[in-house]
């Protein structure tokens with residue numbers, strides 16, 4: 001890009017969808033239009049660019065979507081874009097359409113894709129953090145995280161009722177393969193007795209010891225929040241003979257040792273759905289507008305984010321090469337509160 005202002009914007013939502021993506025599409029579109037840019041939305045992430053599957057967006061096309069979950073542009077994973085040939089094709093199509101700035105709303109994979117496109121295309125590339133996992137460095141929060149927390153909490157509150165009634169142990173598996181942001185937030189929010197995180201090794205014997213202690217102190221039910229990354233990586237069984245890769249098996253193992261009725265609930269994809277929570281709508285709207293502003297200033301190869309209440313940009317590469325850490329204070333107080 002020369003120093004000229006961009007005249008045509010492209011938008012994609014890519015990878016795992018997240019509530020609030022629509023609010024981001026709307027904000028980018030409306031602010032870009034105000035600055036006399038034309039806007040196109042590509043369908044299904046990078047697939048839409050590779051296959052020239054897109055729609056022209058005007059003010060009306062993004063009306064009445066700020067409150068809707070999912071994404072009007074759909075999302076997808078695009079294998080072809082993983083190859084240099086696929087990215088060449090995408091670059092060629094972007095040139096053909098006259099797009100000079102591309103906004104990529106997605107998680108770390110989508111942002112890696114944006115960075116990889118830089119070798120093929122000389123337009124501006126701006127990322128927006130769109131993932132329920134909250135695992136991108138360079139921003140305190142990602143679009144979709146707050147809604148995922150709320151959705152999981154509402155479900156877990158119901159599980160807590162039945163756990164109390166039947167004096168059971170419940171393991172609730174939440175999303176988070178690599179990072180425990182959802183599990184920790186949810187664990188604090190629902191007052192879980194235990195939170196198992198991919199960032200911390202799980203010692204089953206110690207865990208069972210703590211359950212038995214709290215039982216001795218009069219607690220009759222127990223809620224354990226498990227990040228999916230914990231079972232994905234595996235937990236060693238009590239006799240150290242097998243690695244458990246499944247929350248239901250983990251519950252059985254706990255039952256075997258404690259004699260307490262133990263069940264597993266896997267929340268799964270409900271965590272991606274639903275109308276975006278207030279904070280996700282606000283985050284997505286502000287980052288959408290800000291993304292256009294930084295593009296007008298000539299930024300490229302960056303993700304927009306928010307740090308300590310201030311909007312900022314961070315080089316795309318840093319979003320996955322730097323580590324995004326869990327809140328140490330929340331980690332410290334979790335067991336104190338339970």
Ligand code: ADP
Pocket residue numbers: 014015016045046076077078079081082083106107108109110111112113114116131
């Ligand atoms: P998320 O953005 O939610 O992390 P994925 O990891 O599935 O989701 O990535 C979404 C898409 O981004 C992939 O299907 C692919 O098209 C593109 N992508 C991911 N990683 C790369 C990469 N290293 N190079 C090029 N494209 C990539």
